[in-house]
Amino acid sequence: MRIGVVTFPGSLDDGDALRAVRLSAGEAVPLWHGEPDVRDVDAVVLPGGFAYGDYLRCGAIARFAPIMESVIDAARGGMPVLGICNGFQVLCEAHLLPGALVRNDRRKFVCRDQRLRIENARTLWTSSYTAGQEIVVPVKNGEGGYVADEPTLDRLEAERRVVARYAGENPNGSYRDIAGVVNERGNVVGLMPHPEHAVDELTGPSTDGLGFFTSVLESVVGA
Amino acid sequence: MTVDTIENAAKTPDDPQPWAELGLKDDEYARIRDILGRRPTSSELAMYSVMWSEHCSYKSSKVHLRRFGELQQETSVGKLLAGIGENAGVVDVGNGYAVTFKIESHNHPSYVEPYQGAATGVGGIVRDILAMGARPVGVMDSLRFGPLDAPDTQRVLPGVVAGVGGYGNCLGLPNVGGEVVFDPTYARNPLVNALCVGVMRHEQLHLAKASGVGNQVILYGARTGGDGIGGVSVLASETFEDSDGSAGSSRRPSVQVGDPFMEKLLIECTLQLFSEGLIAGIQDLGGAGLSCATSELASAGDGGMHVVLDRVPLRDSTLAPEEILMSESQERMMAVVEPASVERFMEICRTWDVRADVIGEVTPAGRLTVEWRGETVVDVPPRTVAHEGPVYQRPYERPAWQDDLEAASPSSLARPSGGDALRETLIRMAASANLCSRSWVTDQYDRYVLGNTVLAQPDDAGVIRIDEESGLGIAMATDGNGRYTKLDPYSGAQLALAEAYRNVAVTGARPLAVTDCLNFGSPEDPGVMWQFAEAVRGLADGCQQLGMPVTGGNVSLYNQTGDTPILPTPIVGVLGVVDDVRSRIPYGFREPGQIIYLLGATRDEFGGSEWAHVVHGHLGGAPPAVDLDVERELADLLYHACRDGLVTSAHDLSDGGLGQALTESVLRHGMGARVWVPDDLDPFVFLFSESSARAVVSVPHGEEVRFTSLCEGRRFPHARIGVVDDAGVLEVQGQFSIPLDELRRAHESRLAQTFGD
Amino acid sequence: MPRVVVDVMLKPEILDPQGKAVHGALERLGFDGISAVRQGKRFEIELDGKEASDAVAEIEEAASTLLANPVIEDFDVRVEP
Amino acid sequence: MPRVVVDVMLKPEILDPQGKAVHGALERLGFDGISAVRQGKRFEIELDGKEASDAVAEIEEAASTLLANPVIEDFDVRVEP
Ligand SMILES: Nc1ncnc2c1ncn2[C@@H]1O[C@H](COP(=O)(O)OP(=O)(O)O)[C@@H](O)[C@H]1O
Ligand SMILES: [Mg+2]
Numbered sequence A: 001m002r003i004g005v006v007t008f009p010g011s012l013d014d015g016d017a018l019r020a021v022r023l024s025a026g027e028a029v030p031l032w033h034g035e036p037d038v039r040d041v042d043a044v045v046l047p048g049g050f051a052y053g054d055y056l057r058c059g060a061i062a063r064f065a066p067i068m069e070s071v072i073d074a075a076r077g078g079m080p081v082l083g084i085c086n087g088f089q090v091l092c093e094a095h096l097l098p099g100a101l102v103r104n105d106r107r108k109f110v111c112r113d114q115r116l117r118i119e120n121a122r123t124l125w126t127s128s129y130t131a132g133q134e135i136v137v138p139v140k141n142g143e144g145g146y147v148a149d150e151p152t153l154d155r156l157e158a159e160r161r162v163v164a165r166y167a168g169e170n171p172n173g174s175y176r177d178i179a180g181v182v183n184e185r186g187n188v189v190g191l192m193p194h195p196e197h198a199v200d201e202l203t204g205p206s207t208d209g210l211g212f213f214t215s216v217l218e219s220v221v222g223a
Numbered sequence B: 001m002t003v004d005t006i007e008n009a010a011k012t013p014d015d016p017q018p019w020a021e022l023g024l025k026d027d028e029y030a031r032i033r034d035i036l037g038r039r040p041t042s043s044e045l046a047m048y049s050v051m052w053s054e055h056c057s058y059k060s061s062k063v064h065l066r067r068f069g070e071l072q073q074e075t076s077v078g079k080l081l082a083g084i085g086e087n088a089g090v091v092d093v094g095n096g097y098a099v100t101f102k103i104e105s106h107n108h109p110s111y112v113e114p115y116q117g118a119a120t121g122v123g124g125i126v127r128d129i130l131a132m133g134a135r136p137v138g139v140m141d142s143l144r145f146g147p148l149d150a151p152d153t154q155r156v157l158p159g160v161v162a163g164v165g166g167y168g169n170c171l172g173l174p175n176v177g178g179e180v181v182f183d184p185t186y187a188r189n190p191l192v193n194a195l196c197v198g199v200m201r202h203e204q205l206h207l208a209k210a211s212g213v214g215n216q217v218i219l220y221g222a223r224t225g226g227d228g229i230g231g232v233s234v235l236a237s238e239t240f241e242d243s244d245g246s247a248g249s250s251r252r253p254s255v256q257v258g259d260p261f262m263e264k265l266l267i268e269c270t271l272q273l274f275s276e277g278l279i280a281g282i283q284d285l286g287g288a289g290l291s292c293a294t295s296e297l298a299s300a301g302d303g304g305m306h307v308v309l310d311r312v313p314l315r316d317s318t319l320a321p322e323e324i325l326m327s328e329s330q331e332r333m334m335a336v337v338e339p340a341s342v343e344r345f346m347e348i349c350r351t352w353d354v355r356a357d358v359i360g361e362v363t364p365a366g367r368l369t370v371e372w373r374g375e376t377v378v379d380v381p382p383r384t385v386a387h388e389g390p391v392y393q394r395p396y397e398r399p400a401w402q403d404d405l406e407a408a409s410p411s412s413l414a415r416p417s418g419g420d421a422l423r424e425t426l427i428r429m430a431a432s433a434n435l436c437s438r439s440w441v442t443d444q445y446d447r448y449v450l451g452n453t454v455l456a457q458p459d460d461a462g463v464i465r466i467d468e469e470s471g472l473g474i475a476m477a478t479d480g481n482g483r484y485t486k487l488d489p490y491s492g493a494q495l496a497l498a499e500a501y502r503n504v505a506v507t508g509a510r511p512l513a514v515t516d517c518l519n520f521g522s523p524e525d526p527g528v529m530w531q532f533a534e535a536v537r538g539l540a541d542g543c544q545q546l547g548m549p550v551t552g553g554n555v556s557l558y559n560q561t562g563d564t565p566i567l568p569t570p571i572v573g574v575l576g577v578v579d580d581v582r583s584r585i586p587y588g589f590r591e592p593g594q595i596i597y598l599l600g601a602t603r604d605e606f607g608g609s610e611w612a613h614v615v616h617g618h619l620g621g622a623p624p625a626v627d628l629d630v631e632r633e634l635a636d637l638l639y640h641a642c643r644d645g646l647v648t649s650a651h652d653l654s655d656g657g658l659g660q661a662l663t664e665s666v667l668r669h670g671m672g673a674r675v676w677v678p679d680d681l682d683p684f685v686f687l688f689s690e691s692s693a694r695a696v697v698s699v700p701h702g703e704e705v706r707f708t709s710l711c712e713g714r715r716f717p718h719a720r721i722g723v724v725d726d727a728g729v730l731e732v733q734g735q736f737s738i739p740l741d742e743l744r745r746a747h748e749s750r751l752a753q754t755f756g757d
Numbered sequence C, D: 001m002p003r004v005v006v007d008v009m010l011k012p013e014i015l016d017p018q019g020k021a022v023h024g025a026l027e028r029l030g031f032d033g034i035s036a037v038r039q040g041k042r043f044e045i046e047l048d049g050k051e052a053s054d055a056v057a058e059i060e061e062a063a064s065t066l067l068a069n070p071v072i073e074d075f076d077v078r079v080e081p
Helices: A014-023 A066-076 A086-093 A150-158 A210-222 B006-011 B026-036 B042-051 B062-069 B107-112 B114-131 B151-171 B231-237 B260-275 B289-300 B321-326 B339-351 B382-386 B402-407 B419-430 B482-487 B489-505 B526-546 B610-616 B628-643 B657-669 B683-688 B701-713 B740-748 B750-755 C017-028 C052-067 D017-028 D052-067
Strands: A002-007 A027-032 A043-046 A081-084 A100-102 A110-118 A134-141 A145-147 A162-166 A178-182 A188-191 B080-082 B089-094 B097-105 B135-145 B175-182 B191-201 B216-221 B281-284 B305-308 B332-337 B356-362 B368-372 B375-380 B453-455 B462-465 B473-479 B510-519 B550-556 B569-578 B595-599 B649-652 B672-675 B695-699 B718-725 B729-732 B736-739 C003-010 C034-047 C073-080 D003-010 D034-047 D073-080
Touching: A002 A014, A002 A210, A014 A027, A014 A210, A043 A066, A043 A086, A066 A081, A081 A086, A086 A100, A086 A188, A145 A178, A150 A178, A162 A188, B006 B375, B026 B042, B026 B375, B042 B289, B042 B321, B042 B375, B042 B382, B062 B526, B062 B550, B089 B510, B089 B550, B089 B569, B097 B114, B097 B473, B097 B510, B097 B569, B107 B114, B107 B151, B107 B191, B114 B135, B114 B151, B114 B191, B114 B260, B114 B281, B114 B332, B135 B151, B135 B260, B135 B462, B135 B473, B135 B569, B151 B175, B151 B191, B151 B260, B151 B750, B175 B462, B175 B473, B191 B473, B191 B510, B191 B569, B216 B260, B216 B289, B216 B339, B260 B332, B260 B339, B260 D017, B281 B289, B289 B305, B289 B321, B289 B332, B289 B368, B289 B382, B321 B368, B321 B375, B332 B339, B339 B356, B375 B382, B402 B482, B419 B610, B419 B657, B419 B683, B419 B736, B419 B740, B473 B489, B482 B489, B482 B526, B482 B569, B489 B510, B489 B526, B489 B569, B489 B628, B489 B649, B510 B526, B510 B628, B526 B550, B526 B569, B526 B628, B595 B628, B595 B701, B610 B657, B628 B649, B628 B695, B628 B701, B649 B657, B657 B672, B657 B683, B657 B695, B657 B729, B657 B740, B695 B701, B701 B718, B729 B740, B736 B740, B740 B750, C003 C052, C003 D034, C017 C034, C017 D034, C017 D052, C034 C052, C034 D003, C034 D017, C052 C073, C052 D017, D003 D052, D017 D034, D034 D052, D052 D073
Parallel strands: A002 A027, A002 A043, A043 A081, A081 A188, B097 B550, B135 B175, B305 B368, B510 B550, B672 B729
Antiparallel strands: A100 A145, A110 A134, A110 A162, A162 A178, A178 A188, B080 B089, B089 B097, B097 B191, B135 B191, B216 B332, B216 B356, B281 B332, B305 B356, B368 B375, B453 B462, B462 B473, B473 B569, B510 B569, B595 B695, B595 B718, B649 B695, B672 B718, B729 B736, C003 C034, C003 C073, C034 D034, D003 D034, D003 D073
């Protein structure tokens, strides 16, 4: 199975995402923001970083990158798409996911090992976990506060579309401790923390992050 | 606007020129006239003044720094691939890999505009590393501030930390270590020293020289604007405080704003240019901008270059030629490219959205000429600008007060006696400004990006994997202790070296090479100059004894407020190699039942100690004795213990002594420890002495015999001082015990309380 | 030269930690009588040639797609004299 | 309720990477005829009670120390109707 990882100018965790795909036995395919389409990949990861510098609003400019049109189409057509951190911001800016990400309530960039609770283990990206499972992965962001209006939040809860929640301390002021959400169809997931940095005991706090990548491999193979 | 051409200069020899305002002395100005056989044009004057400033020419420090050049130019792995004089030193680390690293100061700009000053400090050092042909893979930052509770620290520290993080995080370089130290002498004169490390294959090494007549000179990256004009000379030659001490006056140097996204593009673009073999010579633009890049490239190459200044893309069309030459706009590089490669060069720049312009070419004559609107505004021998600036033998003298300082021994200070007093002292120290947890700072830095960070804060050294297959990696640490250096500049510099060396060694790495940033007060003060000379001598002798070259570094002088200089602060960065990062040793107790050993000899040494500072506000006496041979034995012991899997954690002892090392070791994973005081030691000395060449390690239960015979075989002092448990307390038997929660609150809340969550 | 200014502010119901921090800092400096501080962005867009009033419609469009995220922000576009 | 607005913009000679990024993005999106974009900050300060005009002097003072760094930024304080 081929998983594409999009590199925007200013993407930083693209190499880590590619490595995570390889470590979970997928075929990692680098994609460039200027390409017209996502070619023949089976899933797409939008990685962390500061696409185009993110000076305006995170993800605001990347959302208009040439490749995004094809990513948006593919997402609407059901292809699994995972946006991590900056990728999550891009997905919100592209209106593939509800809500938005704002400056951390502490007004500082925060990088730390974070406990997360997987709330929904039935998405294409979380099926390797069990609902309620706690994992530890790094979180690192300056604008990672998830916000949405109350009706949207209520709907997300009702439809079980909160994928992961911060357990323990909320690092960025996200409403209702939300760390990740999924679209209605269940194929597009946005996640603020970084599972791709938790795939090897040597370089991460755990290997708990692998589950996101093995999930999509299993679900697509099984489909 | 009339332009001062060389013709005009020849015709008007007596026109008055503002050389003094530009920081030149009268004999320096006379020398320029002498070199040129006429008065300089205003553009030439601009170039000479920035290039002959203290910051660029090292005119006060050069005679001392020569000692570093006399050290052996190889490490235990191999010959240096580049040494002092290049943008950064390059060290062979084996398997065909080379590592380049360097530390540089951005002190004054960081006081004026903390965020941007620190950010552009990181940006500048990253370009130095890039210019060697390497991919930057990590950064570190060594910081000094005034007292923690001083109002100005509230302004400066959060801005500096946000700036280091903002730039480094956005470039995608993991921050793998550094220091934060507070002392009243750094108020209004913070130190921001940034280090970058890069990796390349041997054959990818590039040097800064313009050779090959007819080769094209290309300026690429950001456009040139009016920022930082004159910054270099003004910054480095005078204090930036106005006489009334107020902020924001017009005499303040202008500060640059960094664009890390542009720099990220510049990195990727440059690496592709290297990999396609399109670059014959390269130089980053930093202090002194184009003046520096053109004269240094020409001087190091065939000696001739012609530049058409009109071709420099500008952000502000009203800039005069001298301003363009002096501008310190960030995120620019200059490359020397063979004519046949220019087209492909431009193409690659376009893919990365990086602006590039051919602005000149390499010429045979030994002249650097600059043309503006068809007329020549600069015509100079480039060596006289770049490499043959003034050199001063500044007078130096041991200050009269040094004797009194040494005589003020800490032995008369009241010491805590009894368990309760020791307990209270340990907690107070753990919460003190210089010893409390740094996580408020380090949590703002991305340490995970690139996926190769094996150790970072809070570990003793940063460890980065450079080869996924073999596990080859590098370790880096920076250290410096201004109080020790004030008591004895020679030993102080060696203690900084010893500490950085030890911090690298406790991770299981073999220390290889050194970079340094020498932060001192005014060189015009003979006492300061003595501190400087002694520190250099100490560092050079120390490196010789340890068999490590100094591969490059930076000098920052005039760090003082009024007549009060900062504590003399040589910061030493040590690079080590790790054969296989899978066997690296972190610190922190993890497994109940493991045995705790103290390695090295503990003496009654409190001169310059954190205890004397925190509890008595005292500074006097002699710093701890340095014995670099013992440091080397300790490093060697740790290397073998690590390789054979005999230790599961190791932590070096430095500021705050064993008490602090134990505090950090128990809090890391929330494991308790029961510790006992060896019979031959006083409990207070045992807990708080800062004797050097020591470390605390934990040994798995079954490995005790092998471990102790390793130590005995080497006759290295070792004492079994405790055992790890999960009782949730740090207990010193017969003295006191502290619940970990209480210790954690003391140690971890201080910075957040001060600077806000 | 004609200039169009776009102000972008977080919607009132969205938490504004920066504004809150400025408010706190002002109080510590001894300013009282402040009931709220909000921090937003200001864009100054210089037009070459074009009549500013013609451009306003286009810039309104740009503001709603790029300069502001209507999910969390309000914006205001005006020609500055 | 009286409101004081403080606009803080980078000085013209200082590089404005944010404005540059926005300018580039607007061009890529097909908005042309723009010669420059600068991005700055806007603070809206709500006063309770106090006459806005009395507060302006005080806020000018705060702007130069807290809201802006005069080394690189200009600011403008005004009462908004
Ligand atoms: N400014 C900083 N930037 C990055 N890391 C830092 C900084 N200050 C301290 N650290 C890290 O925090 C940890 C503790 O620092 P310190 O106590 O000074 O170490 P040591 O005493 O071993 O030199 C180390 O891992 C160090 O690298
Ligand atoms: Mg240490």
